[in-house]
Amino acid sequence: MKIAVIGTGYVGLVTGTCLAETGNDVLCIDIDKSKVKQMQAGKVPIYEPHLDVLFDRNIKANRLKFSTSLEEGLNHGDIIFLALPTPEDEDGSADLKYILGVAEDIGKLMTAYKVIVDKSTVPVGTSKKVQAAIAKNASVAFDVVSNPEFLREGFAVDDFLKPERIVIGASSDKAIKLMEKLYKPYVRSGNPIIIMDEKSAELTKYASNAFLAAKITFMNEIANFCEKVGADVDKVRIGMGTDSRIGKRFLFPGIGYGGSCFPKDVKALHKSGLDNNYNFQILDAVINVNAKQKLVLIPKIEKHFNNTLKGKNIAVWGLAFKPETDDIREAPALYIIDSLLASGANVTAFDPEAMPNVKRKLANKIRFAESMYEALEKADALVICTEWSIFRTPNFDKIKSLMHAHVIFDGRNLYDVKDVENEGFKYISIGR
Numbered sequence: 001m002k003i004a005v006i007g008t009g010y011v012g013l014v015t016g017t018c019l020a021e022t023g024n025d026v027l028c029i030d031i032d033k034s035k036v037k038q039m040q041a042g043k044v045p046i047y048e049p050h051l052d053v054l055f056d057r058n059i060k061a062n063r064l065k066f067s068t069s070l071e072e073g074l075n076h077g078d079i080i081f082l083a084l085p086t087p088e089d090e091d092g093s094a095d096l097k098y099i100l101g102v103a104e105d106i107g108k109l110m111t112a113y114k115v116i117v118d119k120s121t122v123p124v125g126t127s128k129k130v131q132a133a134i135a136k137n138a139s140v141a142f143d144v145v146s147n148p149e150f151l152r153e154g155f156a157v158d159d160f161l162k163p164e165r166i167v168i169g170a171s172s173d174k175a176i177k178l179m180e181k182l183y184k185p186y187v188r189s190g191n192p193i194i195i196m197d198e199k200s201a202e203l204t205k206y207a208s209n210a211f212l213a214a215k216i217t218f219m220n221e222i223a224n225f226c227e228k229v230g231a232d233v234d235k236v237r238i239g240m241g242t243d244s245r246i247g248k249r250f251l252f253p254g255i256g257y258g259g260s261c262f263p264k265d266v267k268a269l270h271k272s273g274l275d276n277n278y279n280f281q282i283l284d285a286v287i288n289v290n291a292k293q294k295l296v297l298i299p300k301i302e303k304h305f306n307n308t309l310k311g312k313n314i315a316v317w318g319l320a321f322k323p324e325t326d327d328i329r330e331a332p333a334l335y336i337i338d339s340l341l342a343s344g345a346n347v348t349a350f351d352p353e354a355m356p357n358v359k360r361k362l363a364n365k366i367r368f369a370e371s372m373y374e375a376l377e378k379a380d381a382l383v384i385c386t387e388w389s390i391f392r393t394p395n396f397d398k399i400k401s402l403m404h405a406h407v408i409f410d411g412r413n414l415y416d417v418k419d420v421e422n423e424g425f426k427y428i429s430i431g432r
Contacts, residue, residue: 001182004029004077006070006102008039010046010156010260010327011119011149012083017051018160020058022185028066029073039066047326047353050157070102071109079178080106081147082130083119092267093275094123103130107137115175117145121205121265123272127169127198143175146198148205153259154324161186166193169201206272209265210283215250216257217286220293223253223431233431234413253430255385255411256293258321258330263290294332297383297409298339300428304381304407310344313404315379317372318386318412319351319358326353328361332411333385340383341365350375352388376402387412396423 001024005016008030020026030036035045042059044052058064067073074080084102086094099120106116116134118127131144146169151159166183170176176195183193196204223233233253241248257263270283305312321331328334331354337347347366349358355368369375372390376382376399384391392414400406400423408420410429420427 001025001178002076002078003027003081003182004073004079005081005083005119006030006073007083007085007098007120008032008035008045008066009083009085010048010153011151012081013039013044013046013055014048014051014151014156014160015081015083015119015149017054017058017064018157019182020061020063021054021161024063024182025076026058026064027073027076028064029068029070030066031068033068036066036068048156049154049324054157070105074106074109074114075111077114079115079117079182081117081119083149086120086122086264086268088264088267092271094121094264094268096122096126096129099126100129100133103133104137107134110134110138110140110142113141115143115145115178117147117179118202119147119149121148121209121261121268122146122202123206123268124199124202126202143170143172144198145170145172145175145179146201147179148201150205150208153327154322162189162191163187164191166191167201167204168193168195169198170195171197206265206269209261210269210280210286212250213257213262213266213290214282214286216262217289217293219251219253220256220296220430221289224293224296226431231431236431253413254293254387255296255332255336255430256290258294258332259327260329263330294335295339296430297336297411297428301340301381301383301409302343304409304426304428309340312345312380313378314340314345314347315369315375315382315403316347316349316366317351317375317382317384317391318388319349320354320386323386323388326357328354328357331385334358334361336383336385336411337362337366348375348377348379351386352390354386373398373402378402378404380405381407381409384408384410384412384414387414396420396425400424 003019003024003026005012005028008028016026016028044055084098089095127144127146168179226233237251240246241251270280273280319333340347348369350369350372407426413429417432
């Protein structure tokens with residue numbers, strides 16, 4: 001099938017590459033000329049595990065191509081995916097200017113029937129707005145479909161190729177048949193393609209992310225309460241997770257959620273509720289608790305140093321909002337670093353993938369180390385913000401020899417408390 005993907009961010013590039021992997025002829029469109037030139041030269045502009053292998057293979061097979069021309073994309077594709085950003089607006093709502101702007105242009109440029117697919121995360125009712133924006137200028141028939149993505153950064157390629165479910169919101173039988181044909185190779189193991197109306201599909205994405213964010217936030221509150229009463233959140237987590245109604249996933253406490261999805265989508269759903277005269281009280285709590293949780297280590301650090309952080313050398317392991325990505329959007333590490341800098345501390349950081357993005361944001365405000373151990377030289381404390389695998393089994397003797405003082409503040413509960421204390425460290429974690 002001939003496919004065009006408009007937008008080559010995390011979602012668009014993974015979508016286009018994975019669709020090419022099953023034999024489709026894919027043209028990806030982006031207005032960023034330098035980015036398109038980079039991709040045409042065979043270089044992946046984002047870090048996502050396994051994406052580079054598929055990217056290279058499909059470019060060489062001539063199934064994956066790139067252009068800056070929207071008209072070229074429309075002439076090429078029978079199905080047009082919109083994978084455009086929906087950033088948080090000042091009032092918390094999702095800003096639809098990119099999607100609706102492209103939709104208007106599509107109406108002007110279409111010369112034959114197309115299925116226009118909303119792949120971006122959008123509020124309920126967006127498909128109608130896209131329909132209207134295209135229809136304003138269209139002279140040919142078209143259909144609009146809502147097809148939300150459920151890709152986890154760090155696992156996006158596997159999630160696309162082996163989806164737990166595919167949600168298609170559509171009211172056109174013709175569009176549904178085309179979408180089912182497109183996705184059939186990905187559900188051979190029997191996972192469902194779920195057909196529903198467009199509004200329900202749009203809400204399914206928001207509801208899923210908001211529920212997961214609420215689950216994380218609940219466990220963070222349980223962890224904070226564990227510290228008050230002397231309970232161990234790890235034991236509580238295991239006790240809860242064995243209940244099949246609850247499940248084991250998303251029960252790990254820490255320093256809050258970040259990234260491109262959960263913060264933005266929770267706020268957008270909350271704002272959408274208010275716009276429709278409904279207050280999601282639970283989302284109020286999720287938003288407020290998560291904002292505080294990102295800085296939950298700061299009072300512990302201040303207490304250890306008797307509220308005097310000026311001149312202290314703090315090492316930070318992990319800058320990305322989660323492991324296996326270079327994405328730093330709403331990363332808790334950045335909030336912690338800002339607070340440390342405001343208190344006069346010196347910060348040296350290391351992350352396997354995210355340092356270039358943080359350098360563009362913080363420039364010379366902090367020092368960047370070449371390795372996890374280099375970051376520890378003469379450090380008065382280590383703060384762990386991201387649970388990268390390389391941090392899980394460190395050489396504690398080497399850590400001890402490098403650090404000026406032997407104290408670890410762990411925002412991701414990577415280690416057993418007694419094990420680290422037996423290594424000669426003061427170890428402060430979350431909920432234990």
